[in-house]
Amino acid sequence: xxxxxxxxxxxxxxxxxxxxxxxxxxxxxxxxxxxxxxxxxxxxxxxxxxxxxxxxxxxxxxxxxxxxxxxxxxxxxxxxxxxxxxxxxxxxxxxxxxxxxxxxxxxxxxxxxxxxxxxxxxxxxxxxxxxxxxxxxxxxxxxxxxxxxxxxxxxxxxxxxxxxxxxxxxxxxxxxxxxxxxxxxxxxxxxxxxxxxxxxxxxxxxxxxxxxxxxxxxxxxxxxxxxxxxxxxxxxxxxxxxxxxxxxxxxxxxxxxxxxxxxxxxxxxxxxx
Amino acid sequence: xxxxxxxxxxxxxxxxxxxxxxxxxxxxxxxxxxxxxxxxxxxxxxxxxxxxxxxxxxxxxxxxxxxxxxxxxxxxxxxxxxxxxxxxxxxxxxxxxxxxxxxxxxxxxxxxxxxxxxxxxxxxxxxxxxxxxxxxxxxxxxxxxxxxxxxxxxxxxxxxxxxxxxxxxxxxxxxxxxxxxxxxxxxxxxxxxxxxxxxxxxxxxxxxxxxxxxxxxxxxxxxxxxxxxxxxxxxxxxxxxxxxxxxxxxxxxxxxxxxxxxxxxxxxxxxxxxxxxxxxxxxxxxxxxxxxxxxxxxxxxxxxxxxxxxxxxxxxxxxxxxxxxxxxxxxxxxxxxxxxxxxxxxxxxxxx
Numbered sequence: 117x118x119x120x121x122x123x124x125x126x127x128x129x130x131x132x133x134x135x136x137x138x139x140x141x142x143x144x145x146x147x148x149x150x151x152x153x154x155x156x157x158x159x160x161x162x163x164x165x166x167x168x169x170x171x172x173x174x175x176x177x178x179x180x181x182x183x184x185x186x187x188x189x190x191x192x193x194x195x196x197x198x199x200x201x202x203x204x205x206x207x208x209x210x211x212x213x214x215x216x217x218x219x220x221x222x223x224x225x226x227x228x229x230x231x232x233x234x235x236x237x238x239x240x241x242x243x244x245x246x247x248x249x250x251x252x253x254x255x256x257x258x259x260x261x262x263x264x265x266x267x268x269x270x271x272x273x274x275x276x277x278x279x280x281x282x283x284x285x286x287x288x289x290x291x292x293x294x295x296x297x298x299x300x301x302x303x304x305x306x307x308x309x310x311x312x313x314x315x316x317x318x319x320x321x322x323x324x325x326x327x328x329x330x331x332x333x334x335x336x337x338x339x340x341x342x343x344x345x346x347x348x349x350x351x352x353x354x355x356x357x358x359x360x361x362x363x364x365x366x367x368x369x370x371x372x373x374x375x376x377x378x379x380x381x382x383x384x385x386x387x388x389x
Numbered sequence: 390x391x392x393x394x395x396x397x398x399x400x401x402x403x404x405x406x407x408x409x410x411x412x413x414x415x416x417x418x419x420x421x422x423x424x425x426x427x428x429x430x431x432x433x434x435x436x437x438x439x440x441x442x443x444x445x446x447x448x449x450x451x452x453x454x455x456x457x458x459x460x461x462x463x464x465x466x467x468x469x470x471x472x473x474x475x476x477x478x479x480x481x482x483x484x485x486x487x488x489x490x491x492x493x494x495x496x497x498x499x500x501x502x503x504x505x506x507x508x509x510x511x512x513x514x515x516x517x518x519x520x521x522x523x524x525x526x527x528x529x530x531x532x533x534x535x536x537x538x539x540x541x542x543x544x545x546x547x548x549x550x551x552x553x554x555x556x557x558x559x560x561x562x563x564x565x566x567x568x569x570x571x572x573x574x575x576x577x578x579x580x581x582x583x584x585x586x587x588x589x590x591x592x593x594x595x596x597x598x599x600x601x602x603x604x605x606x607x608x609x610x611x612x613x614x615x616x617x618x619x620x621x622x623x624x625x626x627x628x629x630x631x632x633x634x635x636x637x638x639x640x641x642x643x644x645x646x647x648x649x650x651x652x653x654x655x656x657x658x659x660x661x662x663x664x665x666x667x668x669x670x671x672x673x674x675x676x677x678x679x680x681x682x683x684x685x686x687x688x689x690x691x692x693x694x695x696x697x698x699x700x701x702x703x704x705x706x707x708x709x710x711x712x713x714x715x716x717x718x719x720x721x722x723x724x725x726x727x728x729x730x731x732x733x734x735x736x737x738x739x740x741x
Contacts, residue, residue, distance in 0.1 A: 374731035
């Protein structure tokens with residue numbers, strides 16, 4: 117009985133979201149020359165996958181659609197414990213929205229690892245925060261999917277997986293049973309990630325362990341990828357306009373401060389003493 | 390986009406779209422454990438406004454088993470029509486099964502817009518539905534508008550930390566899908582005299598659910614009874630400046646006396662002083678209370694994103710240069726412990 121083949125797709129996130137540069141014409145994020153890091157929530161996903169591997173055996177493979185500079189953060193995933201890492205990179209993939217990105221990721225997984233058991237995503241990325249990718253990849257692959265997983269148990273002989281997930285806004289845990297393969301996203305406040313071993317990371321770099329795959333290998337149709345495979349356009353961007361505030365400041369005796377505040381709030385009609 | 394570009398060859402895995410065939414605005418009405426989500430009702434109100442601009446109507450979609458009279462509710466909140474599917478296989482919510490049913494309905498009726506409340510379940514369903522219809526989707530919108538000429542949905546979402554608003558469109562595909570943050574639009578009044586059309590729809594096939602599905606639901610037992618942050622009129626928010634779990638306790642007392650509730654910034658939740666469902670901000674909840682009181686909150690942009698629409702904003706902080714004061718109507722510079730103790734004292738006296 118073989119162990120699990122678990123794919124963890126990861127993203128190069130922009131570390132400081134408040135200091136980004138946008139292309140003035142396409143309004144897309146300028147990624148060239150911007151240092152990239154592993155999306156923090158993908159580390160929780162990788163931890164989730166590694167724990168399953170620790171319990172049931174098998175291997176964990178990370179994969180990312182990213183510019184060539186994405187090699188470095190994929191080496192970090194090997195440093196954390198991934199067995200293999202793949203960089204999916206080609207100029208033809210540039211300008212993709214979530215539909216085109218999910219297409220590229222889904223078809224890459226299908227071609228490179230047709231016998232996978234699980235695809236494990238982070239809940240969302242810290243820079244674009246859409247949480248689209250897991251469900252979109254599930255749609256391309258016609259597979260069941262479930263978000264916000266905190267734990268899972270596998271019955272290897274039946275290829276069944278029992279996933280427990282947490283719905284933060286309802287305060288509810290739900291447990292689902294599925295026949296594998298399925299797609300999971302991992303609740304971002306669960307599975308605190310293990311450290312990245314610098315030794316393993318350096319070994320990954322020295323030995324060229326990150327494999328690079330381009331569209332000459334994948335042969336994805338031009339109309340389905342990159343800008344052309346993206347139905348959404350960013351029509352306009354603007355600075356968020358703040359609401360005008362009174363900005364009345366009180367400095368001084370706490371007793372007087374408290375009275376000043378309650379008087380004002382009563383006048384505003386927002387409290388009823 | 391020019392006509393030439395629109396005529397371009399499309400991905401062979403996409404169906405051709407005739408935009409004129411697609412009419413009407415749909416709202417997916419999330420109904421779980423006997424409750425319709427407020428976020429869905431709020432979207433019915435917004436959909437009405439959009440529909441009047443492009444002279445079309447509003448349809449609510451509901452799924453479940455033994456739904457009974459609840460299918461009339463969307464009409465009371467402003468929908469013109471409800472299409473529902475009542476089937477034993479929908480008794481329990483299973484993401485890919487619910488999503489596939491919505492896809493089948495959309496393929497049959499061809500709406501031009503489908504809106505989802507960006508609840509945890511809504512954020513899970515919407516991208517699968519969009520992708521299966523080979524169309525675009527925008528997550529967590531905070532504003533929607535529609536262009537009466539092109540009938541394009543203008544989907545506005547804060548991005549990259551919330552200081553930029555992106556306007557996103559799906560000009561060549563239909564339907565257009567968006568999820569919308571709960572509580573950015575008001576809930577319309579419930580009017581039981583409203584009439585509308587109710588359609589019981591059957592579907593061709595439910596995906597095989599053999600060995601696939603929900604086997605257990607376990608609510609988290611909550612120790613305290615204060616309402617959730619997104620439901621309260623008054624929210625006291627603890628920032629890292631409160632220093633400890635004891636500080637949060639003091640603020641909880643203040644919240645109780647004000648008849649409000651307690652929330653926290655990401656830092657406070659990460660420190661374990663409050664549970665994650667009380668986090669206010671970009672990666673937590675968006676709130677619009679009548680009164681927000683931030684205590685020891687510095688005012689990081691990611692937090693401000695989740696509270697800046699509050700009616701009245703109060704900040705209490707020992708650092709006079711804390712950015713939060715730029716967003717406040719009333720600010721108190723000082724040690725929060727002293728000020729909050731005085732507030733508690735005064736409020737107790739008022740009660741007597």
